[in-house]
Amino acid sequence: MEPTDLSSSNPYLLEAIGLTKRFGSLTANLGVNLKVRRGSIHAVLGENGAGKSTLMKMLYGVYAPDDGLIRMDDERVVLHPPMKARGKGIGMVFQDFRLIPAMTVLDNVALAVSREGWRFRRKELRERILEVSAKYGLAVDPAAEVWQLDLGQRQRLEIVKTLLVPHTRLIIFDEPTSVLVPQEVDAFLNMLGMLKRDGYGILLITHKINEVMACADEVTVLRGGQVAYSARREEIPDGDSLIAAMMGGKELMPISKPRAESEAPKPEALTLERIVIKGDHGETVLQEAEMSLRAGEILGVAGISGNGQRELAETLFGLRRPSQGVLRIGDRELQGRGVQAFMEAGVSFVSEDPLKESVVPGLSILEHMVLDGYPLAPKRLGVDWARIRSRLSASPEAKALALADPDRKADRLSGGNVQRMVLTRALVRGPRILLVSYPSRGLDIGTTRTIQQRLIALAEQGTAVLLFSEDLDELFKLSDRLVVLAGKRLHGPFRPAETDAAAIGRLMLEGGESA
Amino acid sequence: MKTDTTGAVLVPADTALRLRERIKPAAWTAVIVLAPFVLYGLFLSAYGINPIQLYVTMVKSAFGDLYGFGEVLIKATPILLTGLAAALPAKAGLVNVGGEGQLAIGALFSTWFAVFYLNQAPAWIGIPAMLLAGALGGGVWAAITAFLKVKGRLNETITSLLLNYVATFTVGFFVHGLLKDPGSFNWPFSPEISPALRLPVLNGTRLHVGFAIAAALAAVVWFVLAKTRFGFRIRVLGGNRLAAERAGFRLNAMYFWVLVAAGMLAGIAGMIEIAGIEGRLRPATGANYGYLGFLAAWMAWNHPLRLMLTAFLIGMIGVAGNSLEIGSGLPSSSVHILMALVLFFLLGAGRRGKR
Numbered sequence: 001m002e003p004t005d006l007s008s009s010n011p012y013l014l015e016a017i018g019l020t021k022r023f024g025s026l027t028a029n030l031g032v033n034l035k036v037r038r039g040s041i042h043a044v045l046g047e048n049g050a051g052k053s054t055l056m057k058m059l060y061g062v063y064a065p066d067d068g069l070i071r072m073d074d075e076r077v078v079l080h081p082p083m084k085a086r087g088k089g090i091g092m093v094f095q096d097f098r099l100i101p102a103m104t105v106l107d108n109v110a111l112a113v114s115r116e117g118w119r120f121r122r123k124e125l126r127e128r129i130l131e132v133s134a135k136y137g138l139a140v141d142p143a144a145e146v147w148q149l150d151l152g153q154r155q156r157l158e159i160v161k162t163l164l165v166p167h168t169r170l171i172i173f174d175e176p177t178s179v180l181v182p183q184e185v186d187a188f189l190n191m192l193g194m195l196k197r198d199g200y201g202i203l204l205i206t207h208k209i210n211e212v213m214a215c216a217d218e219v220t221v222l223r224g225g226q227v228a229y230s231a232r233r234e235e236i237p238d239g240d241s242l243i244a245a246m247m248g249g250k251e252l253m254p255i256s257k258p259r260a261e262s263e264a265p266k267p268e269a270l271t272l273e274r275i276v277i278k279g280d281h282g283e284t285v286l287q288e289a290e291m292s293l294r295a296g297e298i299l300g301v302a303g304i305s306g307n308g309q310r311e312l313a314e315t316l317f318g319l320r321r322p323s324q325g326v327l328r329i330g331d332r333e334l335q336g337r338g339v340q341a342f343m344e345a346g347v348s349f350v351s352e353d354p355l356k357e358s359v360v361p362g363l364s365i366l367e368h369m370v371l372d373g374y375p376l377a378p379k380r381l382g383v384d385w386a387r388i389r390s391r392l393s394a395s396p397e398a399k400a401l402a403l404a405d406p407d408r409k410a411d412r413l414s415g416g417n418v419q420r421m422v423l424t425r426a427l428v429r430g431p432r433i434l435l436v437s438y439p440s441r442g443l444d445i446g447t448t449r450t451i452q453q454r455l456i457a458l459a460e461q462g463t464a465v466l467l468f469s470e471d472l473d474e475l476f477k478l479s480d481r482l483v484v485l486a487g488k489r490l491h492g493p494f495r496p497a498e499t500d501a502a503a504i505g506r507l508m509l510e511g512g513e514s515a
Numbered sequence: 516m517k518t519d520t521t522g523a524v525l526v527p528a529d530t531a532l533r534l535r536e537r538i539k540p541a542a543w544t545a546v547i548v549l550a551p552f553v554l555y556g557l558f559l560s561a562y563g564i565n566p567i568q569l570y571v572t573m574v575k576s577a578f579g580d581l582y583g584f585g586e587v588l589i590k591a592t593p594i595l596l597t598g599l600a601a602a603l604p605a606k607a608g609l610v611n612v613g614g615e616g617q618l619a620i621g622a623l624f625s626t627w628f629a630v631f632y633l634n635q636a637p638a639w640i641g642i643p644a645m646l647l648a649g650a651l652g653g654g655v656w657a658a659i660t661a662f663l664k665v666k667g668r669l670n671e672t673i674t675s676l677l678l679n680y681v682a683t684f685t686v687g688f689f690v691h692g693l694l695k696d697p698g699s700f701n702w703p704f705s706p707e708i709s710p711a712l713r714l715p716v717l718n719g720t721r722l723h724v725g726f727a728i729a730a731a732l733a734a735v736v737w738f739v740l741a742k743t744r745f746g747f748r749i750r751v752l753g754g755n756r757l758a759a760e761r762a763g764f765r766l767n768a769m770y771f772w773v774l775v776a777a778g779m780l781a782g783i784a785g786m787i788e789i790a791g792i793e794g795r796l797r798p799a800t801g802a803n804y805g806y807l808g809f810l811a812a813w814m815a816w817n818h819p820l821r822l823m824l825t826a827f828l829i830g831m832i833g834v835a836g837n838s839l840e841i842g843s844g845l846p847s848s849s850v851h852i853l854m855a856l857v858l859f860f861l862l863g864a865g866r867r868g869k870r
Contacts, residue, residue, distance in 0.1 A: 358758050359758065
């Protein structure tokens with residue numbers, strides 16, 4: 001369990017020199033140098049598509065580099081395939097966890113930690129799990145089945161798994177805090193500190209500047225597949241210099257949100273009265289929810305993902321019928337009506353998984369624009385694509401969001417470009433009510449800011465925005481009011497000025513039971 | 516792999532690589548098309564038949580004279596229509612294996628109308644009326660599948676397949692009873708339809724205008740899918756049901772009418788079999804054409820115009836069976852082996868093609 005110290009004089013666990021990786025005509029990494037010291041935290045920052053994931057996948061052996069070399073213990077090593085990387089003591093905690101939901105925690109660990117011999121030493125493994133989780137504050141119950149765990153617990157399990165693989169000494173974390181609430185983030189950073197003191201080398205991929213500033217010893221910033229900036233923590237003046245390095249020459253738009261608290265409340269655009277929503281298996285997901293969304297406001301919905309966000313959003317767009325209660329848009333009752341009725345009432349929807357729910361394989365971006373976006377402009381029996389194209393190219397939304405070439409096939413786009421496409425589509429419709437789930441998921445800081453600014457502008461023009469997000473920062477910055485989904489209930493509303501992230505985080509975790 | 520313009524560096528495209536990438540799929544297609552013929556050739560050699568000679572005869576019998584060419588087109592006509600009956604729903608994400616039954620019921624309806632109501636009718640009324648009756652029959656049969664799909668959430672693949680057997684027995688019930696020819700000495704077939712209702716035939720062949728009707732319908736289906744708003748919606752629905760739902764499409768209505776339209780196409784094939792070839796309904800009228808059409812649709816990746824080619828190819832293999840029997844003594848049904856090989860290779864390629 002302890003990192004095996006070979007007590008060499010070399011302070012570096014791993015040195016990557018001139019790593020290059022190409023995919024067809026695309027160069028994902030070009031001449032990247034990266035060194036990780038024993039017992040230190042090395043943060044890797046970069047926008048989307050900057051090449052962070054490719055670099056990490058080379059270090060974990062998923063890809064073989066096209067050029068360059070990797071040294072460990074003063075000798076050149078080959079890490080591809082991942083089996084070899086694990087043999088050299090490199091572990092990785094993935095963003096999307098590689099766990100089998102139907103199996104217990106213990107069995108999932110057993111899959112990763114195979115020992116010699118044919119006997120499955122269940123008891124021994126159980127003790128080792130408990131030992132490691134006690135040591136690093138990674139509470140997991142070996143007997144629990146994985147599907148019962150929330151995302152934070154699953155992440156702890158992933159970490160335990162990695163630590164139990166023999167000889168692990170370098171751990172790569174891929175955006176680890178994106179699924180955690182503030183209290184969990186603190187605990188996580190604390191644990192990183194303990195790992196570091198025990199001599200592990202940590203590679204931390206992240207978007208979040210404040211976490212880097214709080215815990216990293218060294219920072220490398222990637223841009224366009226190359227190292228744009230590299231420094232020790234002491235040499236970095238402040239977080240803004242890191243943002244500047246990530247963005248290159250691009251300007252970062254500041255977020256400004258006017259707060260008009262003194263005005264009389266605007267008319268209600270959407271109201272829920274005693275709404276009960278059932279999930280896919282007939283289980284109750286939300287009980288007796290009361291909510292009102294006013295014209296011209298952004299109402300934020302906080303909650304650990306999987307607490308009914310998807311079901312609530314689908315209900316508000318007519319994709320799912322509430323089993324009880326009244327759903328009113330303006331003064332019309334719409335419960336029990338289909339998607340068309342909601343679209344006619346001016347509701348627009350950006351789903352939480354656009355790749356799965358919005359992208360039609362084989363169709364271009366332009367063709368996607370008429371699905372809940374522009375009207376399907378007729379031209380005899382067909383579609384007037386030329387007109388839609390000119391409307392799209394003239395639209396300020398497409399420009400602001402840097403929409404990709406309209407002729408590109410949507411199923412070939414990266415996640416960020418898909419997100420741009422669905423957001424552009426929702427915005428060009430000029431909706432009266434916008435339901436938007438995780439707008440900044442998978443986007444870089446620059447685009448995230450642009451989108452946030454657009455949402456604020458949209459609300460100022462009188463659109464009612466319901467914002468689902470797992471990023472509390474974003475919710476506090478944008479929302480006029482906040483509600484929290486936890487424990488099958490809708491809590492709130494709260495005013496961001498009258499509460500704080502810690503209180504909301506506690507509510508998200510405890511479901512208001514102790515509150 | 517990310518192709519995000521904001522991030523990664525673009526290097527000039529390697530032209531040789533491009534070329535190889537373009538040739539590769541074409542080479543695969545060639546392998547998939549040729550391999551069944553090679554394997555079947557080995558089978559023929561084992562029986563002491565020269566496969567090359569046979570393939571030459573096959574091509575000659577199809578293209579050698581107008582009569583042979585006409586025979587191929589006659590075979591291809593119902594396959595083209597039942598192929599459309601599979602391809603159109605496939606574009607909407609549906610699997611219609613019911614071309615067989617829809618054809619049979621289309622043949623039943625058109626014979627019923629021809630025998631009982633159109634016996635005295637002149638051709639210009641009678642033939643279109645028979646055509647509509649065939650379309651109605653196929654449409655009604657497909658509507659059962661569509662209704663079960665939309666209201667009962669039953670898988671259309673299963674129901675359309677099972678209804679094929681029901682359709683066969685339904686036709687059998689009628690030709691043994693209500694539709695039986697009184698002068699047939701108890702053989703199970705219907706009375707012959709009036710000569711005025713037979714489709715006009717090209718001189719010197721058995722080729723009738725049915726092929727032109729089928730080709731025109733293929734063009735219509737292509738136009739609807741590629742050029743109209745309804746076709747666009749069908750493609751969205753077939754591409755991603757969830758996206759179609761989120762765009763406010765009425766999925767159930769679309770599923771229903773696409774299936775009914777498919778049934779009508781297959782029903783027209785049944786009418787053409789009656790009015791163009793057989794002249795009367797038998798229990799086995801049009802047997803296997805539904806499945807062959809499904810195969811043709813697969814081979815054409817559900818593209819209506821490419822379907823004309825694949826239907827022709829399958830028609831050619833079918834006609835080759837006859838020359839095989841005459842020339843070599845193997846039963847004509849042994850070409851089914853070739854047909855099955857073609858299907859296997861296509862299904863395998865389909866899995867590959869889906870990444």
